[in-house]
Amino acid sequence: xxxxxxxxxxxxxxxxxxxxxxxxxxxxxxxxxxxxxxxxxxxxxxxxxxxxxxxxxxxxxxxxxxxxxxxxxxxxxxxxxxxxxxxxxxxxxxxxxxxxxxxxxxxxxxxxxxxxxxxxxxxxxxxxxxxxxxxxxxxxxxxxxxxxxxxxxxxxxxxx
Amino acid sequence: xxxxxxxxxxxxxxxxxxxxxxxxxxxxxxxxxxxxxxxxxxxxxxxxxxxxxxxxxxxxxxxxxxxxxxxxxxxxxxxxxxxxxxxxxxxxxxxxxxxxxxxxxxxxxxxxxxxxxxxxxxxxxxxxxxxxxxxxxxxxxxxxxxxxxxxxxxxxxxxxxxxxxxxxxxxxxxxxxxxxxxxxxxxxxxxxxxxxxxxxxxxxxxxxxxxxxxxxxxxxxxxxxxxxxxxxxxxxxxxxxxxxxxxxxxxxxxxxxxxxxxxxxxxxxxxxxxxxxxxxxxxxxxxxxxxxxxxxxxxxxxxxxxxxxxxxxxxxxxxxxxxxxxxxxxxxxxxxxxxxxxxxxxxxxxxxxxxxxxxxxxxxxxxxxxxxxxxxxxxxxxxxxxxxxxxxxxxxxxxxxxxxxxxxxxxxxxxxxxxxxxxxxxxxxxxxxxxxxxxxxxxxxxxxxxxxxxxxxxxxxxxxxxxxxxxxxxxxxxxxxxxxxxxxxxxxxxxxxxxxxxxx
Numbered sequence: 001x002x003x004x005x006x007x008x009x010x011x012x013x014x015x016x017x018x019x020x021x022x023x024x025x026x027x028x029x030x031x032x033x034x035x036x037x038x039x040x041x042x043x044x045x046x047x048x049x050x051x052x053x054x055x056x057x058x059x060x061x062x063x064x065x066x067x068x069x070x071x072x073x074x075x076x077x078x079x080x081x082x083x084x085x086x087x088x089x090x091x092x093x094x095x096x097x098x099x100x101x102x103x104x105x106x107x108x109x110x111x112x113x114x115x116x117x118x119x120x121x122x123x124x125x126x127x128x129x130x131x132x133x134x135x136x137x138x139x140x141x142x143x144x145x146x147x148x149x150x151x152x153x154x155x156x157x158x159x160x
Numbered sequence: 161x162x163x164x165x166x167x168x169x170x171x172x173x174x175x176x177x178x179x180x181x182x183x184x185x186x187x188x189x190x191x192x193x194x195x196x197x198x199x200x201x202x203x204x205x206x207x208x209x210x211x212x213x214x215x216x217x218x219x220x221x222x223x224x225x226x227x228x229x230x231x232x233x234x235x236x237x238x239x240x241x242x243x244x245x246x247x248x249x250x251x252x253x254x255x256x257x258x259x260x261x262x263x264x265x266x267x268x269x270x271x272x273x274x275x276x277x278x279x280x281x282x283x284x285x286x287x288x289x290x291x292x293x294x295x296x297x298x299x300x301x302x303x304x305x306x307x308x309x310x311x312x313x314x315x316x317x318x319x320x321x322x323x324x325x326x327x328x329x330x331x332x333x334x335x336x337x338x339x340x341x342x343x344x345x346x347x348x349x350x351x352x353x354x355x356x357x358x359x360x361x362x363x364x365x366x367x368x369x370x371x372x373x374x375x376x377x378x379x380x381x382x383x384x385x386x387x388x389x390x391x392x393x394x395x396x397x398x399x400x401x402x403x404x405x406x407x408x409x410x411x412x413x414x415x416x417x418x419x420x421x422x423x424x425x426x427x428x429x430x431x432x433x434x435x436x437x438x439x440x441x442x443x444x445x446x447x448x449x450x451x452x453x454x455x456x457x458x459x460x461x462x463x464x465x466x467x468x469x470x471x472x473x474x475x476x477x478x479x480x481x482x483x484x485x486x487x488x489x490x491x492x493x494x495x496x497x498x499x500x501x502x503x504x505x506x507x508x509x510x511x512x513x514x515x516x517x518x519x520x521x522x523x524x525x526x527x528x529x530x531x532x533x534x535x536x537x538x539x540x541x542x543x544x545x546x547x548x549x550x551x552x553x554x555x556x557x558x559x560x561x562x563x564x565x566x567x568x569x570x571x572x573x574x575x576x577x578x579x580x581x582x583x584x585x586x587x588x589x590x591x592x593x594x595x596x597x598x599x600x601x602x603x604x605x606x607x608x609x610x611x612x613x614x615x616x617x618x619x620x621x622x623x624x625x626x627x628x629x630x631x632x633x634x635x636x637x638x639x640x641x642x643x644x645x646x647x648x649x650x651x652x653x654x655x656x657x658x659x660x661x662x663x664x
Contacts, residue, residue, distance in 0.1 A: 002592075003588075003591060003592040004328070004592035004593060004594065006592075007588065007589060007592050007594065008331065011331060011335060014338075015334075015338070018338060018353070021353060026352065029350070030350075037618065038617045038618060038620075038621050038622045039613070039614045039617040039618060041350050041352055043614075043617070044341065044610045044613060044614070045338070045341050045352070045353075048334055048337050048338050048341070049338075051330075051334055052331065052334040052335065052338060055327055055330050055331040055334060056331055058327045059327050059328060059331060063327075083384035083385055084383055084384050084385075084386065085384060087383050087384075088380050088383045088384050091380075091383060091555075091556075091559060092380075092580060092583075092584065095559060095563060095576070095579075095580050096577065096580055098563060098576070099563070099573050099576030099577050099579075099580065100573070100577075102567070102573050102576070103573055111560065114556065114559075114560060115556045115557065115560060118555070118556030118559065118560075119552045119553055119556050122383070122551065122552040122555055122556070123552055124550075124552035124553070130553075133553070137557070141564070145564070145568060151212070151568055151571070152571075
């Protein structure tokens with residue numbers, strides 16, 4: 001089965017769960033005075049759930065055929081191994097690490113670390129250029145956010 | 161209208177707003193030139209900045225400037241590198257890049273700038289004429305019609321996704337609408353679909369969603385496929401002048417395409433990309449025989465047409481946003497989100513309640529076009545240096561700005577994890593050719609759609625509004641036809657083609 005139909009299948013499951021919540025569990029919490037309203041909090045979700053289930057079935061069962069002479073996609077997922085998938089995954093991991101470290105390690109340290117390690121993952125090795133540039137950029141961004149926009153970002157690690 | 165113009169002039173010519181336009185255009189050009197960063201990503205990145213400004217007209221002026229700048233920057237990289245940063249400028253590379261190869265890069269850039277300027281200015285003029293007319297009509301609309309109109313907009317966006325993709329686009333729109341129901345709605349004061357998670361109580365942040373849908377997948381694509389981030393030398397651009405004869409040749413093209421592009425831009429779901437391709441095709445068809453041969457090999461007409469059309473369409477896409485409050489494209493959807501965050505509700509009342517916003521935006525469109533022509537054109541050789549930034553530095557910075565944009569808006573590290581998670585989902589969706597703009601538009605319109613639906617249900621105590629208000633019913637029928645007809649026609653055409661093949 002092609003990837004787009006797998007995705008349709010996943011969305012179908014999501015829509016079924018969503019529809020189950022909308023049709024069977026949501027209305028139990030509804031206070032009696034609201035039950036007299038012509039519209040309930042679950043009305044719109046019910047409509048959406050039905051439509052989403054129908055549309056994902058259309059894709060899943062292949063009722064709508066795509067054009068034969070389609071332009072090739074940007075990236076062919078069937079040959080994913082030929083691309084720099086490792087680098088992409090490492091960068092995603094780095095973003096997660098950044099999200100978790102931003103508060104405890106402080107903005108300056110975690111950002112310099114993120115930019116430096118990110119560039120190194122992509123193959124940059126000239127650390128004597130890299131670290132000053134990232135440090136400078138981090139300082140500028142921190143000044144802009146903290147000083148100009150007035151949004152607090154903890155600059156230093158938590159124990160300072 | 162004269163009064164409105166005066167209000168707009170006085171608002172737009174404040175020092176702050178002038179700086180906003182200039183700053184926005186420069187930033188937009190700068191980032192728009194980078195391969196892979198389209199106007200949607202750039203505007204999404206700029207939104208936290210715009211929201212912190214606090215003044216809605218200044219914010220909208222800044223974002224509109226960024227939008228223009230991004231389109232202009234995108235055409236620069238199309239011409240110089242054959243690497244369009246923006247889908248709307250792909251058609252510009254057909255003739256712009258051959259011109260640059262022939263050593264006429266400077267001339268190509270000048271033509272692009274002049275046609276963009278003319279397209280944008282004529283578009284702004286048409287906007288000035290048509291927006292007030294449309295908003296007078298729109299004042300007659302009730303919530304039932306609004307509901308129906310939004311459904312028409314959403315299905316038009318899905319219908320324009322092309323044959324074979326309509327179901328996917330519809331599904332993405334529905335997914336966006338479903339995501340919009342997460343959190344506490346204004347009408348019911350009940351948390352819905354939060355699964356007991358506190359962070360979801362206030363719903364998903366549209367900035368995070370916009371970043372996850374556009375900026376992050378683009379950055380990941382750049383990482384995975386190094387060929388996408390084509391590098392140029394970006395230094396040698398000379399001979400910016402064009403001759404009077406060339407000017408005379410492109411003038412009618414510019415005139416036709418600004419009008420055509422504007423009206424295509426007004427249609428929901430069409431926008432700059434379709435306008436530029438259509439403009440190119442039309443001009444090629446009506447050109448004389450020997451001129452037709454030049455198309456694709458560096459014809460100045462072939463460059464002027466898409467450049468004019470895409471800028472006029474950008475301006476045109478502001479019409480439904482400002483008069484109906486319904487965005488017709490991903491970019492205007494993001495602008496709508498920013499406006500709502502600034503406590504401005506675009507719609508027919510905007511011109512009456514806050515005329516300074518409406519007119520300041522229109523005036524700043526002229527100023528923005530002027531800035532692009534006067535300031536950016538001479539600076540292009542220097543701005544083009546941005547194309548020489550090594551990708552090892554570029555990509556971490558793009559990722560960092562994506563993270564920052566979503567963090568600044570919410571000040572919440574969980575938001576960043578959400579961003580990465582949704583970004584991965586969006587990348588997978590892009591692998592399978594699912595369009596992502598409908599998802600974002602659905603998400604942004606979701607709340608409004610449900611509110612209007614609920615209001616008309618309450619007013620008519622049920623579904624009675626469908627019968628009592630024929631216009632609502634008519635609009636809903638149009639919406640249904642928009643989705644069904646293209647796929648039906650595609651099926652019939654296919655069946656017919658098959659039949660012929662069988663007969664052989």
